[in-house]
Amino acid sequence: xxxxxxxxxxxxxxxxxxxxxxxxxxxxxxxxxxxxxxxxxxxxxxxxxxxxxxxxxxxxxxxxxxxxxxxxxxxxxxxxxxxxxxxxxxxxxxxxxxxxxxxxxxxxxxxxxxxxxxxxxxxxxxxxxxxxxxxxxxxxxxxxxxxxxxxxxxxxxxxxxxxxxxxxxxxxxxxxxxxxxxxxxxxxxx
Ligand SMILES: Nc1ncnc2c1ncn2[C@@H]1O[C@H](COP(=O)(O)OP(=O)(O)OP(=O)(O)O)[C@@H](O)[C@H]1O
Ligand SMILES: Nc1nc2c(ncn2[C@@H]2O[C@H](COP(=O)(O)O)[C@@H](O)[C@H]2O)c(=O)[nH]1
Numbered sequence: 001x002x003x004x005x006x007x008x009x010x011x012x013x014x015x016x017x018x019x020x021x022x023x024x025x026x027x028x029x030x031x032x033x034x035x036x037x038x039x040x041x042x043x044x045x046x047x048x049x050x051x052x053x054x055x056x057x058x059x060x061x062x063x064x065x066x067x068x069x070x071x072x073x074x075x076x077x078x079x080x081x082x083x084x085x086x087x088x089x090x091x092x093x094x095x096x097x098x099x100x101x102x103x104x105x106x107x108x109x110x111x112x113x114x115x116x117x118x119x120x121x122x123x124x125x126x127x128x129x130x131x132x133x134x135x136x137x138x139x140x141x142x143x144x145x146x147x148x149x150x151x152x153x154x155x156x157x158x159x160x161x162x163x164x165x166x167x168x169x170x171x172x173x174x175x176x177x178x179x180x181x182x183x184x185x186x187x188x189x190x
Contacts, residue, residue: 006185007034007083007093007109011102012118013152014143015126015133017168018096019051021118021178025094029182032086034095037063040074044134067104072146076101092186098148103158114185115163116178117155125169 008025010018025031037053039060048054055063060075068077078095086093097105105113120126130140143149155163164181168174 003087005087005090005092006112006114007086007095007105008182009102009105009113009115010094010096010118011099011115011152011163012168013120013123013126014149015129016118016120017129017171017174018118020171021116021166021168021174022094022096024175024178025182029186030091031094032089032091034078034082034086034093036076036078036082036095036097037065038074038076040072040076043139066108067101069098069100069148071098071148072143099152099156099159100148102163103156106159106162114181115159116181117159117163117165118168119153119155119165121167121169123153 008031010021010025012018022033026033035049035051035053037055037060039055039057042048042051042054046052055075057075060077063077064079064081065077066080066083068075070076076098078097078101082095083093099117102115102117106115127140127144130143135143155165166174166177166181
């Protein structure tokens with residue numbers, strides 16, 4: 001879909017802070033948050049239509065999705081309609097995806113897809129953050145043992161030289177790095 005707006009894709013390991021960064025982009029840069037679809041159950045405090053569109057396996061099958069992945073046994077997917085919603089309001093979009101989804105967006109949208117890959121210095125802090133977030137121990141255990149969790153700890157080869165890599169150890173530093181990236185991208189067209 002050709003227009004002069006971007007979709008900022010926040011990707012990286014589970015617990016690395018993707019949702020936190022997406023919320024920051026929504027609040028500070030008035031971006032439109034694309035709500036994706038999943039068959040996993042809501043975490044404490046998560047709301048349908050706000051954090052995700054929560055689906056059953058059969059309701060997910062009926063959707064027209066731009067891309068769809070399996071992550072830790074559950075299905076996730078995002079639609080072109082979700083992207084168009086923000087762009088039709090004249091806004092840039094922000095979406096949270098796993099690295100497989102980020103690669104698909106890069107392939108489909110090229111430079112219109114701005115990819116931010118989050119990582120942390122000490123991988124042990126990821127599980128700590130999930131615990132502090134209130135995730136069930138069984139969910140954390142399953143996540144840490146999934147092949148997708150291990151895959152997303154490192155920047156995939158297909159995104160090398162494409163994604164902006166941000167180390168989210170200290171939130172204050174992260175915000176500064178995100179500000180630099182967003183201003184650099186938005187200054188290209190404005
Ligand atoms: N720089 C940081 N320092 C400490 N805690 C952080 C930092 N950034 C985010 N957090 C916290 O870590 C937890 C995980 O963050 P968040 O939910 O944004 O991660 P995520 O990458 O979206 O995770 P998931 O993929 O599992 O949904 C949250 O409780 C969040 O408040
Ligand atoms: N490729 C896609 N990845 C997605 C989508 N929605 C979320 N995600 C990613 O899945 C994992 C697991 O999410 P969680 O909320 O259960 O921790 C995480 O990396 C998300 O970024 C999507 O539509 N497509």
